[in-house]
Amino acid sequence: MTQKRILVVDDDADMRGALMHLLRRAGHLPEEASDGKQALATLKTQVFDAVLTDIRMPVMDGLTLLREITAYPAPPPVILLSAHADVPLAVAAMQDGAYTVIEKPFQAPRLLAAMDHAIEQDGLKRENRRLRDRLGRLSGLDSTLIGRSPAIAALREDILDVADTRAAVLVLGETGTGKEVVARALHDLSDRADAPFIAVNCAAVPGELFEASMFGHTANAFTGATRAAEGYFRAAHGGTLFLDEIGACPIEHQAKLLRVLEAREVVPVGATRAQPVDVRIVSATNEDLATAITAGSFREDLLYRLNTVQLNLPALRDRREDIPLLATHFLTQMGESYGIEPPDLDPAEIATLARHDWPGNVRELRQIAERRILSARRGRGSIGAALQQPDTPAETLRDAMAVYERSLITAALERHHGRMDDAARDLGIGRRTLNEKLVRLGLESADFRAV
Structure with missing residues (x-):
């Protein structure tokens, strides 16, 4: 068993010290708390693989602590220590979700074995939850990316693999293959799903308004700008910005786009101060960008920035x-x-x-x-x-x-x-x-x- 982090909770300093020593000798990394309230405060700031707690303690007893911990979305396993007279409490503890209850005085090998087994079983449960979650998300993708072909099945798997990351994704495919559908799926399956998804057709942004449209502008920054506008990047803050037809972005604007992607901040037209932006970039094109780079119509460094992960959509x-x-x-x-x-x-x-x-x-x-x-x-x-x-x-x-x-x-x-x-x-x-x-x-x- 690899090194694990264990929270030891006991109001008896001698018992707490003995348990800490035992766990360290077994190769674990124990932390201590003298009562349930202190334990909960520690659990708010640190992650543990298991909790070992006495039942009878002042301030907050072990059963109350157990109920608090098991209310967590993904609680660590809890092992309780009890005296022989606490059998009714032990039964109640098992009903409330304790992994097991060990009577004092206990044998060290038995305690360590119970601890290792609890952590192992908890790991299996977490893996099962992760697999069920992945299957559920795959099932949801079935209704978005419809098809049973190997190419579509592989695409769904690729989307799940990358959705929760911050990696920039370049979606390639012919017109009509569903590139925006993929971009939206990446957004909906990420931790940004509750934030904006902004889709921009780069080919439709007028050259003279590129900076103002993308990065925003202040009031009166140019003729006709009667009021300030936040721009696409700031509108997508916290979420996903989908740059469709990225290959059609004029070469003279690509350096400005690259600077924003690298600095993660924009300077609205007419402003003097940069504003940070947190956006996940998904771009798409049906053009051969390698050929565009050779022809001098697309920047190679911009392609590197956009192409952390590449997803290819098959033609129908x-x-x-x-x-x-x-x-x-x-x-x-x-x-x-x-x-x-x-x-x-x-x-x-x-x-x-x-x-x-x-x-x-x-x-x-x-x-x-x-x-x-x-x-x-x-x-x-x-x-x-x-x-x-x-x-x-x-x-x-x-x-x-x-x-x-x-x-x-x-x-x-x-x-x-x-x-x-x-x-x-x-x-x-x-x-x-x-x-x-x-x-x-x-x-x-x-x-x-x-x-």
């Missing part, structure tokens, strides 16, 4: 076994949004999907499923027809208006990469009205950010 044509599962998922999703029962895929339709090359990847499959649902509203149509006829005709005025409204909203969101304010302005409606329409149509602005 490279995981064809997932297509029926994804198609069924999207048909169900679209059926719910349109309020109709989704049609079942027959073998011929599955074969048609399997033969398609899917240049638009998962995003294209989602659109095909939507067209299939639109045709199902009229009791006809097929996957093959949906693949061949992107502009599904509507037979009634109501259908035509619904399709036209949906197409206008979809086009506006695609044009502005999911930015609600810009899309609403283009459509001539308020953001609230646009949001209500998205809810009614079963759409989400996040689906229109480049992936």
Whole structure:
């Protein structure tokens, strides 16, 4: 057994000293407390592998201490020492969660063996909890990253491995493979999940507004800056900043971005004092950054900073076994949004999907499923027809208006990469009205950010 940290609690100084000596000789690292209250104060600042405590003590007895410890989220095992007359107390202690109760006077080998066994069993319980937690998180990823292919299974494992770290992640994959889905999964499975997730399409940030958009600005910092803005980095403070299409970031702005990533602080435009930022960076691109570096359009040192961990998303044509599962998922999703029962895929339709090359990847499959649902509203149509006829005709005025409204909203969101304010302005409606329409149509602005 490796060296362990043990907290010894006893009001008898001689007994406490003897226990400390015994544990040190056995190779452990004991700490001492003279009563339950002192023990709890110590447990607040230090982590122990086990607690060894007497039952009868002034101020706070061993049973009260036990109940306090077992209320912790991940309590250490507790072994109690009792006199022969304390048998009823010993029974109560076992019911309250004590690992075991050892009567005084005790034999040193028995006490040490009980201590070692308690720590070993506790370690097994913790490992089981960790594995159950990992399986639960994997199960949650099943509904986010849909598929049974080896490539997707490996991607889910990779996401779990890196989600709880601070490592910068570069997500690579063709357009439509789901890069933002991966970025959001990394955020949701991290200890930053309750903090903001901010997605920025670097290709859509105007060059002249890059610094102000990314790092913020003070009021009157430039013409039109009537009030201060915090910028994307500060908006994501404590959370995750997703830099999509990082390969499209103009070379003249990459040095500024690199400086912020290295210093972990920003200087808003118009300000003179740097402000610290705590963000986890996830970036994504469908470009070959090595080629961009050779061409002089991307900085090699920035790639090193962004590419601590690299996740590669497979194209849909490279995981064809997932297509029926994804198609069924999207048909169900679209059926719910349109309020109709989704049609079942027959073998011929599955074969048609399997033969398609899917240049638009998962995003294209989602659109095909939507067209299939639109045709199902009229009791006809097929996957093959949906693949061949992107502009599904509507037979009634109501259908035509619904399709036209949906197409206008979809086009506006695609044009502005999911930015609600810009899309609403283009459509001539308020953001609230646009949001209500998205809810009614079963759409989400996040689906229109480049992936």
